Amino acid sequence: MFSPLLKIPVPAKLVELYLDLRRLTEEQVRDYSEPLSDKLLPDLHPLEQHVFTIVLDLSETLVYSDWKRDRGWRTFKRPGVEDFLEHLAQFFEIIVYSDQQNMYVDPIVDRLDSKQCIRYRLSRGATKYVGGKHYRDLSMLNRDSSRIIYISGNALESSLQPENCVEIKPWKGDVEDTTLLDLIPFLEYVGKHRPADIRTVLASYQGHDIAKEFIERSKEHHRRMQEQKQTGRLWRR
Numbered sequence: 602m603f604s605p606l607l608k609i610p611v612p613a614k615l616v617e618l619y620l621d622l623r624r625l626t627e628e629q630v631r632d633y634s635e636p637l638s639d640k641l642l643p644d645l646h647p648l649e650q651h652v653f654t655i656v657l658d659l660s661e662t663l664v665y666s667d668w669k670r671d672r673g674w675r676t677f678k679r680p681g682v683e684d685f686l687e688h689l690a691q692f693f694e695i696i697v698y699s700d701q702q703n704m705y706v707d708p709i710v711d712r713l714d715s716k717q718c719i720r721y722r723l724s725r726g727a728t729k730y731v732g733g734k735h736y737r738d739l740s741m742l743n744r745d746s747s748r749i750i751y752i753s754g755n756a757l758e759s760s761l762q763p764e765n766c767v768e769i770k771p772w773k774g775d776v777e778d779t780t781l782l783d784l785i786p787f788l789e790y791v792g793k794h795r796p797a798d799i800r801t802v803l804a805s806y807q808g809h810d811i812a813k814e815f816i817e818r819s820k821e822h823h824r825r826m827q828e829q830k831q832t833g834r835l836w837r838r
Contacts, residue, residue, distance in 0.1 A: 640743040641727050642696070651795060652694050654744050655788070656737070657719075658753030659699040661771040663781075664709060676709055679772045681782040683713070688785060690718035692792025696742070698723040698751075700735035700759065729761065736761050747798040750791070752784070764800040767811060783812035790815070 645652065657663060666676040686695060695718055699706045703724035710722055728735035739749050739762040751760050754771030769780050796802050806814055 639741060641723055641741050642721055642743045644743065645694070649694070653692070653748040653750065653792060653795065653799065654696060654742070655689060655693045656696045656698045656739065656742070656749060656751040658737075658751075658755070658759065659697055659706060659709065660701065661754040661773060662752065662769070663697070663713065665772055665774050667774070677774060678713060679781060680776060680778050683716075685781040685785065686714060686718040687716055689788055689792065690716075692789060695719050696721050696723065698727065698737045700725055700728050700737070731761075735759075738762075739765055747800060748795075750788070750799055750803075764803065767803065780812075786819070787811055787815040 660666065663679055663682050664676050665679070666674055668674045689695060697706065697710055697719050699722075701724060703722070703726070706722055706724045710719060723737075725735055727741075729738040729741075730736075737751065737760045739751060739760060740746065742749065746762065746765065749762075749765050750767055751762070751765050752767045752769060753759055754769055756766035756768035757763050760766055767784070769784070770778070772778055772780065791799065791802070803811075
């Protein structure tokens with residue numbers, strides 16, 4: 602037969618030590634899984650409250666890094682990336698938001714953005730860790746969610762706000778790629794006309810290639826305007 606369990610008193614100091622260690626562990630886990638701050642970006646200047654924010658992923662969106670035995674790691678710029686940044690900086694606040702460590706992000710952005718079009722850089726410490734993955738939490742940016750566009754080759758898999766996402770083709774070194782340049786007309790239109798809620802606009806493009814669909818809609822709008830002008834001339838005769 603088994604002997605009855607004995608009740609062994611536990612010293613109060615040992616209990617306190619255990620509770621302190623558990624509290625410390627919980628804080629460390631929370632610090633690792635949550636962004637470093639509730640406001641990842643400083644307030645916008647009062648004169649820029651109308652400005653939209655473009656959030657860009659880094660890897661396979663602006664650059665691509667690969668490793669070969671004979672040369673090690675090398676990082677390549679996506680075709681058109683510098684023109685893309687320089688042109689859109691006229692209309693938008695541009696942010697890079699990566700799930701990589703800042704020791705990787707900073708030197709790449711320094712070389713990529715010689716004209717300092719990118720205002721802020723957010724790295725892994727600013728992501729939210731959920732289920733083994735680092736997500737971009739756009740709600741923590743300290744920006745109006747109706748004015749945020751997140752562009753990434755893996756947007757829907759890397760953001761907690763799919764309604765703000767523009768998912769583009771991931772770039773893995775194709776020198777003929779024009780994806781970023783193709784997006785400029787749509788983004789410039791948004792930057793100039795500033796719709797009330799970009800999420801509604803993006804929802805209207807769901808299931809379509811935004812760059813191509815925007816051109817088609819623009820052509821259709823131009824055709825209708827020409828027809829209205831022609832109808833107006835006929836009525837005036």
